[in-house]
Amino acid sequence: MIAPRADTTEVSATSDQLPAEKARVGISGTPDSGGVNRNRLPLLLPALTLALLLLAALSLCIGAGEVGALGVLDYVLGHNGARTDARLALVVGDLRLPRTLTALLVGAALGVAGCLLQAVTRNPLAETGLLGVNAGASFGVVTGIALLGLDSGHAYLVCAFAGAVLASGLVLLIAGRRGGGSPMRLVLAGAALGSTFGGATSVIVVNSAEAYDRFRNWVLGSLAGVEGFGELGRLSPVLLTGFLVALLVARPLSALALGDDMARGLGHRPPVIRTVVAVGVTLLTASAVALAGPISFLGLLAGFVARSLAGNRLPARLLCAGLIGAGVLTAADVAARVVARPFEAPVSVIVALIGAPVLIALVRSRKFAATGLADPATEEPKPVKAARTRTFWGGETLLRRGPVSLLVVRRALFAVLVLAGLLLVAVVLSAQAGQSDMGVVRTFRAIFGEGDRFDVLAVQKFRLSRIVAGLAAGAALGLAGCLTQTLARNRLATPELLGVNDGATAAVLIAVSFSAAGTFGAWWAGPLGALVAVVVVTTVAGGLGQRGYRVLVVGLAMSALASAVTQVVLARRSLGSASSLYVWTQGSLNGRGYEVALPVLLGLLALVPLALAVARHLDVLRFDDTTASSLGAAPARVRAVCMLLAVALAGLAVGICGPVGFVALAAPVIASRLSGPLRVPLLGSMLVGAALVTVADTVGRIAFEGSEIPVGVVTTVLGGPFLLWVLLGRSAATRV
Template sequence: MSPPSAVSAAPRAAAGPASPRPRAGRVLGPLAVLGAAVALLAVASLFVGGGATPPGRVLDFLLDRHGARADGDLRTVVTTLRVPRTLAGLAVGAALGLAGALLQAATRNPLAETGLLGVNGGAALGVVTGLTFFGAGSGAGYLPWALGGALAASVLVLLVAGAGRTGASPLRLVLAGAAITTSASGAINLIVLGTGRTYDEYRFWVLGSLAGVTAHALLGVLPVLAVGAVLAVPAVRPLAALALGDDTARALGHRPGATRVLVAVAVTLLAAGSVALAGPLTFLGLVAGYAARRLAGPRTGGQLAAAALTGAAVLLAADLAARVVIKPYETSVALVLAVFGAPLLILLVRSRNVLLFGAPAAPDAGRGREHARPGVPRPDDSLVLRAGNRSVLVPRRGALAALGLGALAALVLAGCAVFGSTVLSPGEALRALLGDAPPGDVLMVREFGLPRIAVAMLVGGALGVAGCLTQTMARNRLASPDFLGVNEGATLAVLLTLIGGGTLGAWWAGPLGGLLAAALVLLVAGGTGTGGHRVLVTGFAVAAVLRALVELLLARKDLDFAYAMFAWSVGSLNGRDYASAGPLCAGLAVLLPLALLAGRRLALLRFGPDVAGVLGSDARRTRLLALVVAACLAGLAVGVGGPIGFVALSAPVVATWISGPARVPLVASGLAGAVFVALADTFGRVAGGESEIPVGAVAGLVAGPFLLTVLLRERRG
């Protein structure tokens, strides 16, 4: 490879000053085409809308013909609605496209984007905080809160992902952003559930829309966007040098650290201003950056200009589609962008070039020298139990861990029943649990308290086992149904049955939706034999589309119904009793033996597919079985308790820490998940008082810090 590169470089060097001109010409051509496309889309945005105003009347108004400017309704449509909306589309689209290109250049990572990296999530948390507690108004009133949240999120993501010096792998950046987004979502859910008025505003704002943008709000945000764009200008040359590596950039006289700080400030201003004006819009920076690299080539300045124009064009096109797709109503701009951006994200992940920016950490990274050969079990602490010609190999550490977690689960069951009552004291609850209390107290504890705790433990057990299967299948401890789109698919399916006239008893829709989502992820990821990072990021893209559909469904319903469904969509066990435990017990009775079978076969895959094949285990069939069982388990849990996050991610990690990596810790994972959900639900009931905190909101607050801890441990390893 080296000699051809040297030979091809010589003529270019000998060409002297004449060689940059064709390159500049190749950049200016695409930029001119993009500029023309933006102009045409801006004109179309003025002439097309969801109402009944014909384009000819708009043209008459603009040309001042036939007395059109005397028409007050027409003046309102053009000057108050469409002109500010079009200008906002141009500004926000260019800002997010430029922000995405800046992030991708600074981190040398094609997956970097403000929505995927948690910057939008941090800005959204800031806006919700200002809206709820400080009475912040729309547009410019959201700006300082969006700035603070975006700044905190961007700095934290870059620090955790390790992008400070050498760049970070695509997987690490996406997961760090997902951790920030998860924590921000948990905090937002906790805040929004406190007041129906906040939720009524939030459910429309979170969709992302240019509708209703006023000239006053636009003028208040434009200076911030302009400053962010201006800060990008001095970063062009340092970013071009940074593309060659940090050492080369330093040799050329640049400071990579200072360059990334400058980029972080510019991206924060651009993202915060965009979120304040149009809400959280995901994938736009990703699409713009990808198109810019294809159109402008390696020239950094051309990439930034092309990204800004592409962002403006894509957002205007998405806004036009949102107006006319279900005319006279409007759909979500965020949904249109997700439907368009998710396939692009999958295309990037399937590309071999993405792997050049860094590979995901090994599944057993950072576990110590004794596990320096990840994937090879060492059952040297096992006990052999013999009965005639048959023998069973029982790992001592794993068995002790399962027994200990089982005892802990029993203690948690009793403790939640005693300390989880908001009416009875612990002493009264204990006597009621033992049957030595008035009938009313016994009824409250045994017929209302214990069933809910039992359902919580069953839901947590199902999620823990599902997470263990997916993490082992993908050979990545960070893979779970939360990130594979299974939970979102189950949530959407259950909501569709509710909207169609069903009740909360439509638990069967959860496993069905989870299976369909898993099948979609499997299809677009290229099968079960692909790398764990590809399945994971593909699931993240699918989950983004499904989540946008859920938010759109909630926004289309009346406030009371939407608020109740939003509380469930966060994850809630309110009102669960023994009847709810019936489907769980029946499903677990069928799925747990299949999970144990899949876990036994997955353990053989640690020796490699060739050895597993010799031992009679087909790798693809084993992974397929594990994914199907995990999707059914997670969907069943969602159908009964809602999409409770964090549990399927954390329970297997904790179980592995306790029981060791010699076996697939299915039993320990299920017990750990049961303990987590029971404790989270009890804490939400006690801490929330009369208005309880849903278990999913409690879990969401813990999920982000836990995922960040895992990432930091792998970074040190």
């Protein structure tokens, strides 16, 4: 997950705002902001504790073995010789009690870790996968399965913990260079390393059916394999150390909320605080992932709900987050044993089904509005620096013929021509790459139907049809990303933030499940699912005009629900079918041809002119709404039209090749660097997106002899280093 703009979340430390900020972090004696009174905390914490004890008791009483509440009570209290009963000792002592304690500790660890991350990054949407811990753990488990042949729960635990520590260690190393571990650098480094580790995991999984069969069960998260206290006992010291770090860092982290300068004035060292927090989060999350698998969304949910209940006083938020995380995971584990008897449902799916409605209800409440997170962002437009020298390529040319005139920006035109030439080269090389030894000249002739008929058949029938599908999908993703980033005024924004990719993916998989042929012919389900996801998100959030966190929170909740649906579909299918579906969910052009690309090309023919027509208004939207209205634009209308265009384009792309990552993020950034910052690079983004997908597909086909890497996996692996290069460079602050 990518964080929102740092300038909308960071806390100012100016003198006129200091009293208010002291109230926010609970330093002064006034009630906390967000409508939370400190007098409520003595009642809130006992209530949460009581609810947690009831859930723990329920967990002990439900499960296999036909042991009821009275038998459990006798065993716990040692009455009537219950502890000498072999059956009770097995069911309660070896199965239910260790499982319940593991759920409590893992849930508390994820809740506290999520709360710490939200505090240190000053981002209420941060979650425990932010430091790449989940991706690193997944990579460790897959590596152990595929390369080392490991197949035991203890081996998975060791590999998951080692991978999680490796990933978070690299994040800390990268974020600490030249930036002192600032919140934005932690976010970007975590996203980049998470992307790279996730892509590497997919490379191994798509080439090993055995690894995928074991991985697809582990990655869903489950407590079913907990037997005895062995694994929990080994990781208890690590968990306790993580909780101790959270306790010790609470006060310095509260001071850090006042700003780095004020924290230094109070005797703290912000880089050291952030590093210690990251270490504590790593210990807690790595242990939790090793014990129960990568349970996403729980850290976000617990930290967010704790903020709404306990306000901004960090010690109280940490306690509430730990209790809420433990309670939610325990409730989800109980539900997982009941809803699909005699089998067990994945606990991460249950967490998403429980947490998403809670988040949606929370952001629709008045309490959420009182926290200030739903307020419109008051952002001043950044001044555009004047060019130092006016060169030929930096100027403009006015073309006029009668009443019609056209202003041509020479640098942007030159960039488009260069990108078009590079795209042509990429197409020729992609058509040439393959098993047959065909030179570039023969390939170029075969594209136009000349030369040997076998060359023409191989190029036009098989390779070129796939290339056309990739071009259409890449152009759609590039344009969708450009529209989204311009609307959000944020180079990190993509349609994924509104649940578009996950909604489209779930819709296509559902259509495949109900299809008699079981194929991917129902390309139309992609844009339909994306449209449904956005309609739900915008309706629940109160419209596209919401500029605060409300739309993002609802989008994350929708993504969690759609991802849960996708996981259920994959888990219920046979291994062969699930393997092919998994490859598609990573983004693949395998078997895609003209029959799928043609509808998308027709859609582009209709949508691209409309996007170009509103391009002028997009330039104006870079200013605030008042300035845009005074220049003749209608911000609300333009924003709605552009968002619908982005959704339709992203949905069409998913219908072709699945959710290909990185392209919608990178294409506008590259196009903007080439064409200059004065214009919205719509055409350039389309060309860059098409080129990226074409090149990635070519690399995936030729990288490993005898096997193919999905295009989405290639873009994900390359996306991490690109994100670090673009956003962690010397001038990153001017480009975010």
